[in-house]
Amino acid sequence: MMNSGSRSALVASGKKYRTRGISRRVSRITISAIKEMPLLASRIGGCVSLGQGIPSFPTPxxxxxxxxxxxxxxxxxxxxxxxxxxxxxxxxxxxxxxxxxxxxxxxxxxxxxxxxxxxxxxxxxxxxxxxxxxxxxxxxxxxxxxxxxxxxxxxxxxxxxxxxxxxxxxxxxxxxxxxxxxxxxxxxxxxxxxxxxxxxxxxxxxxxxxxxxxxxxxxxxxxxxxxxxxxxxxxxxxxxxxxxxxxxxxxxxxxxxxxxxxxxxxxxxxxxxxxxxxxxxxxxxxxxxxxxxxxxxxGPQDCVEQIRAALTRRRDLICARLDRLPDAFGYVKPRGAYYLMARYRFPGTDSMTFALRLLHEARVIGIPGAAFGPDGENHIRFSFGGAEEQIEEAFDRMERWFAGSPFSR
CATH class of the missing domain: 3.40.640.10 (Type I PLP-dependent aspartate aminotransferase-like (Major domain))
Structure with a gap:
């Protein structure tokens, strides 16, 4: 049972892979779309990330x-x-x-x-x-x-x-x-x-x-x-x-x-x-x-509480920004970690296509839901581990993008 979302990311990167002589156990797996989308974004330039789960905080x-x-x-x-x-x-x-x-x-x-x-x-x-x-x-x-x-x-x-x-x-x-x-x-x-x-x-x-x-x-x-x-x-x-x-x-x-x-x-x-x-x-x-x-x-554990408090604010922020886009997304409010799976409301668009258009046209990194198994299709994963300014900028870009009705063209 293959992970089609990750494989689509590799295709999107334009890479060709030699498989002759490569073991079956290696040739049947891929680098995940979580890692591939930032790699694609690095070639585009000027992107803001809601993708890979990297918290913005420095090591204490x-x-x-x-x-x-x-x-x-x-x-x-x-x-x-x-x-x-x-x-x-x-x-x-x-x-x-x-x-x-x-x-x-x-x-x-x-x-x-x-x-x-x-x-x-x-x-x-x-x-x-x-x-x-x-x-x-x-x-x-x-x-x-x-x-x-x-x-x-x-x-x-x-x-x-x-x-x-x-x-x-x-x-x-x-x-x-x-x-x-x-x-x-x-x-x-x-x-x-x-x-x-x-x-x-x-x-x-x-x-x-x-x-x-x-x-x-x-x-x-x-x-x-x-x-x-x-x-x-x-x-x-x-x-x-x-x-x-x-x-x-x-x-x-x-x-x-x-x-x-x-x-x-x-x-x-x-x-x-x-x-x-x-x-x-x-x-x-x-x-x-x-x-x-x-x-x-x-060492002192107050740093953990500070990280938790900051991520609570960021969770509330990303939910508030999603609430301003009810025609574009539905979601379940996160109860833990710093991710959410947003269900986009554009029938007929697979999650890799949605994520790639979001990346190329809005310059926002999200992870296609299909990378997380078949039940992730028609979703995109957003991380709110980044700074509040980063979250705000990403949603400002998405609001401008959706205002242009990209999926009605």
């Missing part, structure tokens, strides 16, 4: 200073660490997880990785074999699709409820077959901004238990929910121990996307197997980035 100063001190004073700061990561960092991660109700052994159940993306790829490669089916609530994060395909698994898309982007538990249950191996879940949800209900997550856990499935839980945005809500983590359920692989990231919580550091929590039996891939692919996460992650966990 206390993190930067701690790394600078280590680079000056610690001769080991430029050397490899142990494969699973610095012991002090794994202990700090375990304490942080424990404060959230997740009991983890820092020596046996935690590995520091090159971002959550490495952890997710290793998780899928560890448990998915050729022909195994993997359930993906749809729309879903584009790279999850490619990770399943890379493992030669079969993505099985189960639609979220369209009215509020929540899990459809019964449809997930009905999608399970003897070939189902795992469920991959991102919560809070990229790309829709949903925060899944605890009752539905507990029901999903029960489906996994009843059918001997793994749950791969992408918890990159666990800190970012709105309106006084709580984010429920499947990792807190003791009955899932031995079945859950949970991945976490420092990228968004501490404005550290470029540091490329995250971590994975799994039982010792699973993590030992994942470590084989980790060793073969990366040896260890960059030491300098691990030092930054340690400073993030040990």
């Amino acid at each position: 100063g206390h993190i930067v200073e701690a790394v600078c001190r280590a680079l000056r004073d610690d001769p080991d700061s430029g050397k490899y660490t142990l494969g699973p990561g610095m012991s002090e960092l794994r202990q700090a991660v375990a304490r942080d997880l424990g404060a959230r109700g997740i009991e983890a052994d820092p020596d046996r159940e935690i590995c520091i990785t090159v971002g959550a993306m490495e952890a997710l790829s290793e998780a899928v490669l560890t448990v998915v074999e050729r022909g195994d089916e993997v359930i993906l609530p749809s729309p879903n994060y584009a790279s999850h699709i490619e990770q399943v395909l890379l493992a030669e698994g079969v993505p099985v898309f189960v639609p979220l409820t369209r009215e509020d982007w929540q899990l459809d538990v019964e449809s997930i249950r009905n999608a399970v077959t003897p070939r189902t191996k795992a469920i991959v879940l991102c919560n809070p949800h990229n790309p829709t901004g949903a925060n899944f209900a605890e009752a539905d997550l507990r029901a999903l856990a029960q489906i996994a238990l009843e059918n001997d499935l793994f749950v791969i839980s992408d918890e990159t945005y666990d800190f970012l929910v709105y309106d006084g809500q709580r984010c429920f983590s499947l990792s807190t359920l003791p009955e899932l121990r031995g079945r859950i692989i949970a991945t976490f990231s420092f990228s968004k919580k501490y404005a550290m996307t470029g540091w490329r550091v995250g971590y994975v929590y799994a039982s010792e039996e699973i993590l030992d197997q994942m470590m084989k891939i980790h060793d073969a692919m990366s040896i260890c996460a960059p030491t300098v980035s691990q030092l930054a992650a340690l400073a993030a966990l040990q």
Whole structure:
């Protein structure tokens, strides 16, 4: 089952690819449209982005200073660490997880990785074999699709409820077959901004238990929910121990996307197997980035609240601007993360065509919904991680563009 949205982006870029001699596992995956649209925009010039999920905030100063001190004073700061990561960092991660109700052994159940993306790829490669089916609530994060395909698994898309982007538990249950191996879940949800209900997550856990499935839980945005809500983590359920692989990231919580550091929590039996891939692919996460992650966990946490407050204002701003374009878009107000899926009201226009016209004619970057699976078609994903001025400029451009009735020509 292919990811047509991403493939369309590659076609749009004008590139031609040699496939002779290239492995099937590589030739059947693509770079996601999330990365391709900014590349296209860089060739056009003068574009404003509501595309890739890069928060505008600088890495907090206390993190930067701690790394600078280590680079000056610690001769080991430029050397490899142990494969699973610095012991002090794994202990700090375990304490942080424990404060959230997740009991983890820092020596046996935690590995520091090159971002959550490495952890997710290793998780899928560890448990998915050729022909195994993997359930993906749809729309879903584009790279999850490619990770399943890379493992030669079969993505099985189960639609979220369209009215509020929540899990459809019964449809997930009905999608399970003897070939189902795992469920991959991102919560809070990229790309829709949903925060899944605890009752539905507990029901999903029960489906996994009843059918001997793994749950791969992408918890990159666990800190970012709105309106006084709580984010429920499947990792807190003791009955899932031995079945859950949970991945976490420092990228968004501490404005550290470029540091490329995250971590994975799994039982010792699973993590030992994942470590084989980790060793073969990366040896260890960059030491300098691990030092930054340690400073993030040990330092003041008011920076996280400041990021959360700023993103709350940006969520409200992008919703207000969408409300001024009711003839162009419908949307569900995000409950978490910093994305929303806007359904455009132009029948007969596929999402890649819409995104490319928006890019070329309005100079605004959005991500075509089809990149997030079949249930993303007729939508475009907008990120509100950028500065308020950037959001305002993007919507000013779109308002001028729509005023010219681009889809009636």
